[in-house]
Amino acid sequence: MVLYVYCLDIFNVYTCLSLVFIVFRLYILSFLYSFFLYQMLKRASTSLFAKHSFVSSSLSQSNRVHRIITSRSLIINNTTIKRKMSTTTDTSAPAAVPAETQQPQHPKHGSSKKKSKLQVSLKTPKGTKDWSDSDMVIREAIFTTLSSLFKRHGGVTIDTPVFELREILAGKYGEDSKLIYNLEDQGGELTSLRYDLTVPFARFVAMNNIQNIKRFHIAKVYRRDQPAMTKGRMREFYQCDFDIAGTYEHMIPDSEILSIVVEGLTALGINDFKIKLNHRKILDGIFQICGVKDEDVRRISSSVDKLDKTPWEVVKKEMTEEKGQSEETANKIGEYVKLNGSLKEIHSILSLDENITNNPLAKDGLDEIATLMEFTKSFGIDRYISFDLSLARGLDYYTGLIYEAVTAASAPPTNAQELKKKVKSEDEDASAYVGVGSIAGGGRYDNLVNMFAEASGKKSTKIPCVGVSFGVERLFSLIKQRTEAAAAIKPTATQVFVMAFGGGKDWTGYLPERMTITKELWNNGIETEYVYKTKANPRKQFDAAEKAGCQLAVILGKEEYVEGKLRVKRLGPEFADDDGEVIDIKDLVPTVQQKLSEIHKDGVNEVARLLRGL
């Protein structure tokens, strides 16, 4: 009995202990679960809260949030003061605030009447900017130049949405995929902003079963990269792409793309550029020759790609220490990638290298280069091309020729590392220590369309493609440096200013009459303005005409007008003493047209002059 009791007791104690242990374990587990759950919920609620914060602010905004946001705008305003304000490219920062508006963060009005109102930062998101009116004139001129170039080559244009299904973009950009902007999951499909125009183009070609197309596309793309605003490296930026899709003989479309690069940059007044060119087949052949395993090729290629900004020693170290290549392999690669010169020179050197000619991949590439040499000669663009074995380009999808156009401004400053150290945080703009980078770039990608066709369950159809992308912001930053010309850009197109002169007690100001005259000019396609005022004195009207950059005034004189007459007068200091010509109202339109065509007779306007670098 005692034994039994004892046993029972032991048993119970054992049970109890084991149960206690289980309970304890479960407590730990629940605690971990709860903690994890708490973290998840915190994330979720942060975004939810942010979504509704402004709306709820007038109701019951907590002081804490108010304080945080207030101090945030304080910091921003400090930055405003510290930063050198200019009207140049970086307008993403708040504009210069006149002294009298440099008020404390609770202006009288705000703090007394609307204490609960949330403070808002008046700025654009990081890496984006507003384009001002005169900058837009230059940008539009770049677009017009490039799109007429593309049309000259038989291009058609298409447009695709700014965001794509996320699965379309996945797996196309290698390590850079982390830079893709995702849209919030608000129910429905998962989408992301496009990262380039090439992948949407390939999706378009595959989706519509297109066999061949020459298309151009000028549109914004998005990358969450470190911005360098004054160097034209931004998170929202334009690409101008021209691509030729279809099965053609080797190098015919490729050489046309190279010609387009030359024609485009020349048309934009850029003459000191060169096109660095390489061939993925040759590069990959070289990696094989040097003993890089197939699975390592793209990673080693990425290392080589850094050679434009990084010394060989650093790149070599990355290959051997981080990417597991032998010293010997790295040295061999080093010998090849230092080669650069004209197509002819490098082609000769490689043709004499038995390692190259015995490697089927490299041999293929080399033969294509031989064909290319003939075509670039026909197009007369040899002298712009530099065969550079260190050019690798980051994107995964290239399969043949690759190229980049660079100018002197493309490279970072020589003391970049030093300058970089001076910049305090990662959040700062990188303009001080980076270059403009390549101003155009592209290559051949023969498998991308088929990748989409196959992945969507369509019949496998290989649509080879080759294309180029011009970087508009980078080109803009170069063109904008031609400052004297840029300063003369007039943002309006206004040609004619309609005025009324008169006085005395019965003077009405002729407002409705000015409206009617202006309207007649508008109806005939003539850019016309007038002062939005019942009565305006002549000085104010001349000032407004000058501000609008008008060269012609149409004047309703108090007495002349009642007799059915108008006065047409040239504007500008050289015509100060010229009273103009009195005409019949019915002759208004032909007279104005005649005078404007005389004014624009030898018409290279200032934008064209700026673009051509005159």
Next chain:
Amino acid sequence: MVLYVYCLDIFNVYTCLSLVFIVFRLYILSFLYSFFLYQMLKRASTSLFAKHSFVSSSLSQSNRVHRIITSRSLIINNTTIKRKMSTTTDTSAPAAVPAETQQPQHPKHGSSKKKSKLQVSLKTPKGTKDWSDSDMVIREAIFTTLSSLFKRHGGVTIDTPVFELREILAGKYGEDSKLIYNLEDQGGELTSLRYDLTVPFARFVAMNNIQNIKRFHIAKVYRRDQPAMTKGRMREFYQCDFDIAGTYEHMIPDSEILSIVVEGLTALGINDFKIKLNHRKILDGIFQICGVKDEDVRRISSSVDKLDKTPWEVVKKEMTEEKGQSEETANKIGEYVKLNGSLKEIHSILSLDENITNNPLAKDGLDEIATLMEFTKSFGIDRYISFDLSLARGLDYYTGLIYEAVTAASAPPTNAQELKKKVKSEDEDASAYVGVGSIAGGGRYDNLVNMFAEASGKKSTKIPCVGVSFGVERLFSLIKQRTEAAAAIKPTATQVFVMAFGGGKDWTGYLPERMTITKELWNNGIETEYVYKTKANPRKQFDAAEKAGCQLAVILGKEEYVEGKLRVKRLGPEFADDDGEVIDIKDLVPTVQQKLSEIHKDGVNEVARLLRGL
């Protein structure tokens, strides 16, 4: 002892039971936690998974996911087959697939070789579409028409980023704020896609302390609304905005905006439109007169706004039952909002109404209408305007004149309710039962800029604004209906086709020579193409020229070319028997220029014809 044992036993049993109960409770709790956690993780991982799915798919894609996505594309393909395929506006659906590619979802290649590869839906996100080449020609023509109109009125253009800080958009769109697209919080700022161009414009004006500007902006905006693709109601769509900011005398800028609406629509060949116009001050005065409390005014205004698609009885019910207005108030409102007619008619009626003339708000508005009447007469645009007291417009920020341009196609079909019932789910496109809606709209918003200035802690500065927004997709859908003309649109600009004719054993095909000739034409700005083939027979070259829509051929004849001669020939059936003209190579460019200028002499091209509705 026994008692003790018994007690111990009881105690133990009790302990055990309670412990078991605790354990059980904890199990339940952990189960609930786990389930909740699983749901959270599932959501999170769906997006994570989607992000990496393509990359990981080749490694270890689970069959289940594979099946889900496969069946999803199956459904999509069903839709493809069921839908009437056309080359009209809705290209968001996968394009018509030729019979031979209508394969099962596991094509041989895909299923055998790459079984684990994730299936991708080749489509654009809901409510968005690709723009094909010939549609782009029409869209570009619309843009050119409107931007030259805006320039004619002294407008300058600016550009703002596609996304704004979320706080900038918050609180500007009333109930429609739920339609804003948010970007994911990927670290950094919270941002959203712009919902219109007006709020970013006001932010720009406030940020840069601009006192006056006439700006236009043609850009995409984003709304997560129910799409009706063939009616031009989309989630991604263009707006063409013109706004005048600055302090001017009453109604001068407002009447110019109305003139712009008339000029813009007329220039696009739309003549059967009318501009519905109202004044927020009059409307709000009427609500006061009818007994609506100040805090209810915007909500009642929203109800009135529905009168263009909803009968009065339904709107009245909403006012009385949902929005707490008395029967009497609703009836009074009903009397006023049914008024519409010319400015003059309605102005006379309201001027005789003592309730109106005694209400300071309504009186103010009525006086402005009197001024407006004078100006619209000067501009000669009276006949397009209909004073419609039922027009309210949804957006919160309007403070004065409001207007909308509508055509016959704007209204929904008369049996809309019936048609709507036939559509199975909310996910379907709404094209069947909605109208095109208003094709342009806008109004005066005098407080928006100041709202930003104050909220950012700047000095309060009132910058009154008035503007209009043209809906490009809706205009496009109307223009596209002029089908015969639309069918003639040629997407390329190519003018000249360079060909080579020859034969025999020693015939090279003159590829490099064709390249050189083509390049000379490109260098002189002439749109030129040639066949990308070493040797191409004449038939193929003529076919390619016809496909590109060329009207002129430059021919390198085998014998002629070696003698320094080229043949220039008109293309088209009427020139079939014409052998063209033999010229010296050095005369190529002037000859081609001369012939092209003859061809385009009386040059109204087909796009212009389409736009003008000829």
